[in-house]
Amino acid sequence: PEILQQLEQENQYADTVLKHTEAAQKQLFEEIKGRIAKDDNSVPVRKGSYYYSNKVTGDNEYPVHLREKNFLGTDKQVILDVNELAKEHEFFSIGGLTISPDENLLAYGEDTLSRRIYTIKIKDLTTGEYLKDEIEGASSAIAWQNDNQAFYYIKKDPQTLLGYQVYRHVLGTAQASDELIYEETDSAYYTSLSKSKDGEQVYIWHSSTETSGVSVIDANNPKATAEAFYPKETGIEYSIAKLGDWYYIYTNYQAVNFRLMKVTAEEMHDRSKWVDVIPADDNTQLVDFELFDDHLVYEQRADGLSTVKVRQLSTGNEFPLEFNDTAFAAYLTSNYELDNSKVRIYYSSLTTPGTYYDFDLSTGEFELMKQTPVLGDFEADNYQSERIMVTARDGKQVPVSLVYRKDLFKKDGTNPIYQYGYGSYGST
Incomplete structure (x- = not known):
């Protein structure tokens, strides 16, 4: 109660101090809103034999989730309309949408209280009906057993709201009879779930501020136990x-x-x-990686700038992906299948809106999949970006990214500047 009271007082103080700016606030809000398209469609992503996507249309606040057999085809199936589910609730959120291995069942978590405590529900995608199974007090993370008869989920502590117990639920049985597979006894750790790309294993992730690890479950064995891949070690x-x-x-x-x-x-x-x-590199951070049947694609960061490299595993041949901007962000996203011949990359810069590319691992060609529209009078060609290195007082080289409108920048020191500084997690 004391914290809530403090927050309310701070909000009242801020409202009072900023009252004279209300007209400007409204103007800025309307301008920003006017540059955002109401209708939005995600780029379909392949999982199994379907391509999954979602769309938001008109004044709807929630997405409609879809799938189709053919990429960008006309056979789209609505698997979940979140707008319909949310109608009777003041707050509504879903998470963890997970399709069963036979692609007939959809499991997801539903939160109606804004506490991130979910009720897991199961929808039959053939009939559109819901199974009687409902799991209370869970996180949204779900991983299916490969026989389609059971799934793993995480139970949350009702006081701390931390997920700490991993259970296996067999369809058609009561939650009270679910089998406890793993329990985290250290409240410093956050527990999450996922499945390997080949679908053969379920992973229980253990994460704290400076230590992490994983336990492995055989997804083909209905009686499997969790085995630590390697023991947790402080600082590792x-x-x-x-x-x-x-x-x-x-x-x-x-x-x-x-x-x-x-x-x-x-x-x-x-x-x-x-x-x-x-190998380890004191000057370059390894940020992320994705595996494919014969390729390793990985993201690195050096001097605050990210790069993506591709290595063919059978030959060892390696090359970086080339981008036109001098200052940009590029990272791997939504790559779920080992046999994909293309890797999906999200790219943006100070002059390029968020863009999704598919890079063909066989041909070496980029394909533009989607670029976030910016409404209004925005034209990317009107702007220029630069990246320079500045020597700080301690002699360190600090990267600086600049962006300006070409017809307004004088380069004589008289232009006003909006400056933003950030330095953490290897980013600048």
């Missing part, structure tokens, strides 16, 4: 991805900027058997 972070007989390990073990290693399942518990794929 790692995550894994599976490709064939190999585990790829993203870790800061003896690597302040992270490295990528690999090991076979038989030797995963012996860290001396882990071998480098992308």
Whole structure:
């Protein structure tokens, strides 16, 4: 109650101090809103034999989730209309939309209280009807067992709201009979769930401020238990991805900027058997990676600027993806299948609105999938961006990104400047 009272007082104070700017606030709000398109469609993403997407239209506040057999086809199936679900609620949020391996059932979490405590529901996508199964007090993370008869979920502590118990629920049974698979006893850790790209394993992720780890469950075994990939070790972070007989390990073990290693399942518990794929680099941070049947695509950051590189695993040949802007952000997104011949990348810069590209791993060609429209009189060609290095007082080189309108920038020091500074997590 004391904290809420303090927040209310702060809000009242801010309203009083800024009252004379109300007209300007409204003008800015309307201008910003006027540049955002009401209708929006996501780029379809392949998962299994379907392409999944969502759309927001008109004055609807929530998306409609769709799927189709053919990319950008006409056979779209509505799998969930969140606007219909939200009609009877003052607050409504869903999360964790997860399709069963046979692609007939949709599991998702529903929050109507704004506490991120979800009720998991199961929808039959063939009939449109809901199963009687409902899981209360959960997070939105869900991972299916491969027999389509059960799924894993995380139970939340009602006081701390932390997810700390992983259960297996068998369809058609009561929640009270669900089997406890894992319990996190240290409240410093956050627990989450996912499934390997090949669908063979369920991962329980354990994350704290400076330590992380993962436990592995065989998704094909209805009686499987959770096995730690490698014991948690204070100060050491790692995550894994599976490709064939190999585990790829993203870790800061003896690597302040992270490295990528690999090991076979038989030797995963012996860290001396882990071998480098992308070695540690004191000047370059390894940010993310994605595996495909014969390719490794990874994101690095150096001097505050991100780059994406592609390596063919069978030959070792490697090259960076080239972009035109001098200051930009590029990262991997929505790459769910090992056999994809294309990798999806999100790209933006100070002069380029958010853009989705598909890069063809076979031909080396980019395909523009979507660019966020900016309404009004915005023309990207009217603007110029630059990236320079500035020497700070301590002698360190600090990257600075500049953007200006070409016809208004005088380059004589008389232009006003809006300055924003940030430096954390390797970003600037």
